[in-house]
Amino acid sequence: MTEGERAIIIKYALGERGLRDQAIAIHRENLRKYGVAGPFDPLSNFMSEVDNPVPDLALRARYRRQVCEIKLPKLLPKCP
DSSP states (O other), X not given: OOHHHHHHHHHHHTTOGGXXXXXXXXXXXXXXXXXXXXXXXXXXXXXXXXXXXXXXXXXXXXXXXHHHTOOOTTTSOOOO
């Protein structure tokens, strides 16, 4: 994932709901590139729950907190 793609997912996790479709498209493209055994990180875990038709809401909340702790200098506001 590029830094810009990571930023989109992090901004979505921080509450910018308008980025949902774009974040899901990035997640699905990474699934196509790497498959389900691809690199796992908090962003992949979070987006897997977002894109899941029957998500585990507690797990998604935990992954969201992990994503909000990721620092991308100058691209993002500080996590709440």
